[in-house]
Amino acid sequence: MSIRFKILFGCLSLTLITVVMGAFTQRSQQELGTIATRLYDEAFMAVSYLREAQNGLMKLSVAFDRLEMSAGAAANPAHDSEKAALLAEAIPDILSSLQVAQERAMSLEGEEATATLRREIEQLGTGPDGTSFRPLVTELGNIQQAFDTVVEIYAGDGYTYRQSVGRNIDESNQHTWLVMSLSVIIAFVITFLLTRSIVPALREVVRIAKAIAAGQLDNAIVSRDSSETGQMLQALAAMQRSIRSSLQRINALMAEQASSHAGEMAIQHGRFEAALDNMTQGLCLFDSAGRLTIFNRRFSEMFGEPELGADVHTVLSREGLETPLDLGATPSFLRDLPDGRIIAVAHQRVEGGGWVATYEDVTERRRVEARFAHMARHDALTGLPNRVLFREHIEDALSRGRGKAFSVLSLDLDGFKAVNDNLGHPTGDALLQAVARRLEECVPDAEIVARLGGDEFVVIQQDSVQADIETLAQRLVEALHAPFEIDTHQVVIGVSIGIASTADLADPTAAGTSDTLLKNADLALYRAKEDGRGTYRFFEAEMDARLQARRSMEMDLQTALDRKQFEILYQPLVDTKRGRVAGFEALLRWHHPERGTVSPAEFIPVAEEMGLIKAIGAWVLEQACMEAAGWPDDVKVAVNLSPVQFGAGNLVEIVSHALRVSGLEANRLELEITESLLLQDSGGVLETLHRLRILGARIAMDDFGTGYSSLSYLQRFPFDKIKIDQTFIRQLSDKADSTAIVRAVIGLGKSLGMAILAEGVETREQLAILQAEGCWDVQGYLFSRPAPAGKAAELMRSIEAGLTSGAGGTDRARPAA
DSSP states (O other): OOHHHHHHHHHHHHHHHHHHHHHHHHHHHHHHHHHHHHIIIIIIHHHHHHHHHHHHHHHHHHHHHHHHHHHTTSOOHHHHHHHHHHHHHHHHHHHHHHHHHHHTOSSHHHHHHHHHHHHHHHTTTOSOTTOOSHHHHHHHHHHHHHHHHHHHHHHHHHHHHHHHHHHHHHHHHHHHHHHHHHHHHHHHHHHHHHHHHHHHHHHHHHHHHHHHHTTOOOOOOOOOSSSHHHHHHHHHHHHHHHHHHHHHHHHHHHHHHHHHHHHHHHHHHHHHHHHHHTOSSEEEEEOTTSBEEEEOHHHHHHHOOOOTTOBHHHHHGGGTOOOOSOTTTOSEEEEEOTTSOEEEEEEEEOTTSOEEEEEEEOHHHHHHHHHHHHHHHBOTTTOSBOHHHHHHHHHHHHHHOTTOOEEEEEEEEESHHHHHHHHOHHHHHHHHHHHHHHHHHHOTTOSEEEEEETTEEEEEEESOOHHHHHHHHHHHHHHHHSOEEETTEEEOOEEEEEEEEGGGSSOTTSTTHHHHHHHHHHHHHHHHHHTTSSSEEEOOTTHHHHHHHHHHHHHHHHHHTTTTOEEEEEEEEEETTTTEEEEEEEEEEEEETTTEEEOHHHHHHHHHHHTTHHHHHHHHHHHHHHHHTTSOTTOEEEEEOOHHHHHTSOHHHHHHHHHHHHTOOGGGEEEEEEGGGGGSOHHHHHHHHHHHHHHTOEEEEEEETSSOOOHHHHHHSOOSEEEEOHHHHHTTTTOHHHHHHHHHHHHHHHHHTOEEEEOOOOSHHHHHHHHHHTOOEEOSTTTOOOEEGGGHHHHHHHHHHHHHHTOOSOSSOOOOO
8 A cells, every 4th residue: 555545544434423523513502502492482481471470460460459459348339340451451462371281391390380370360351240359359369379280380391391401411412522532542543554555654754864875885675565655664674775776886986086196196296295395485373273384494594483272472572573463454574583683474364264474584675775775865875865866855955045156066077988998897986986985975965976877966055155165166177177196097088067056046946946056067067168168157037048949949840850950961981992982971961951951960960859750761761762772773872870779669660651652772782770778778778779680771880989889789789780980080190009900990890791891981091900900891081971862873983083093183172062
């Protein structure tokens, strides 16, 4: 039998019992209702009607008594007639009530007594005619007594019937309790039977399911029937077999993976340990209770090996590394240890409680930072304050001056470049250091002595009148003109000084006063240099006119290109060995409508500062290529490039465009750069040079020997040509060291496979010396001054003819025709 059928049978049985019990209870309630109705109808109503009849009789008796009392003892026929009328009126009602009472009598005795009482009442007033009604009064009294007797009989019947009803109610209650008890017993039996039938099987199913869930897979499962529990047991048996089979496969896979994972974990653990032990910071991991769980080798090296499980305070307090309670408020901080070390401590909370802490020894870094901070505000070579600190000092002097004047002396060394070029940078650096010391000795009471860069120095003198400043400036001129002993050399230089004072300013407290002072001092310095150097000059208002002239030049330069005021002249590059013109150098000229021809030395630096050199240089490249395209195929054109053009980032594209629009072969274009360009971002510059070389253009180093000459430049980029600066060529006849320098450059170029060209050749003697040293490529006034492109062919013919005849030029340069 299935569980569903058992449960259905039990529910139907309990429902049937409920229905039977309800029907029995309803029947009992109906019986009780019938008894109550009967008790009311037959007992109480009968008594009620008896009382009604008795009341009617009593009213009649009272009426007779009133007549008797009014009549007295004498007989009165009128009264008798009234009595007869009263009697005739009351008797029917009394008899009617008695009739109803008789019908509702609950016993035979009551019924017979009622019938007798009716007969007696019916006989009232039926005596002989004319007889007195006094005997009737007596009869009424007797009838009243008879009424009382009947009422007692009815009351007794009602009592008897009530006792009978009580017994019936007691019997009904007993029957109800009996039926309820039987229902409970039957329900209990049904429930017990259902429980005995279902629960053991379910318990067995639950026990086996729990055992399987707990991992016990060897349960003996026996199913004896096809009921639901039997099917559940069969399903559990199948599930147990499936789980056991799957578990065996999983265990096999886990065993296989465990062997593989163990190796991976060992490798990972080794990597983890290697990472920890190779950290530059010490590391500690503390759990939520503040106990040490992990530390690395670097921590042991820094503070000694701690004990695992030790309290954080025990681990760190001995080194002065106490951890703040609120790690969130101070996740990182510095600790100065008693041994002088500076430790950077950083904390980071970890999930699950605890935190990881790193400890880095930043002692050297802090020292370096302090050194860098000093270097940022001091000149690395001389140790003097630099431009940054000088500007801070002058701003401070202006803010705290409170009306007190001070002067700024701008110094620029005379002849320093020659020392640097001739004796080398180490000597130049040593000279700058010696100048710094001498300046500090000459002006011990100065506010500040600073080096702004190169050979530029500045001095601030506080609370001095002009006479004192003149004395100071003269002392500085004399001190720096005195010879310096640098290594084995005795070096003599000079100094030019420009002086500006806050006393010359209309409002020394105005914004930009420091810039104005420096500008004024520089203007005075330029005036001192123009006046022959080795002297000093005070700032004068008219000096600003020069500045205005520069600004005017800047404005004119912005429109010069559009107005076609520029012209390119070409100076021949002569190959004296082959007796031919190998090419021309393009030289830019500016024909100003008011100032006339402006020297490139004047406007090129201005154009570079303004950034206009990018557009001007692009125009020169394109124009030179277009004009060179009309020359013979073996004649090249050389174009100078500005460092600013390299900074634009599109120089290769500009050169490529010029070649494309002109149709000039790339190998006929020679691009000249100066050594100063390589002092900038040499990586970017060299990359651009290589791209230009790949394009097919030739690269030449111009004015070699005048800048910061370095063999590393020649090593890092193989130039096609080196051009020896004219300053060495001019002194070939007078100074042996110039000849030695030229000889060395020529030998260097030949050994590196680079062509050598000498600039500024003006005499035959210079040419002869160069040819004797093996330099055959020359350029200079000996052959021709720069000329317009239209005269290029004529120049080539005349120069080549002169070389063929052996003339080569005149003893001194003359303007070319």
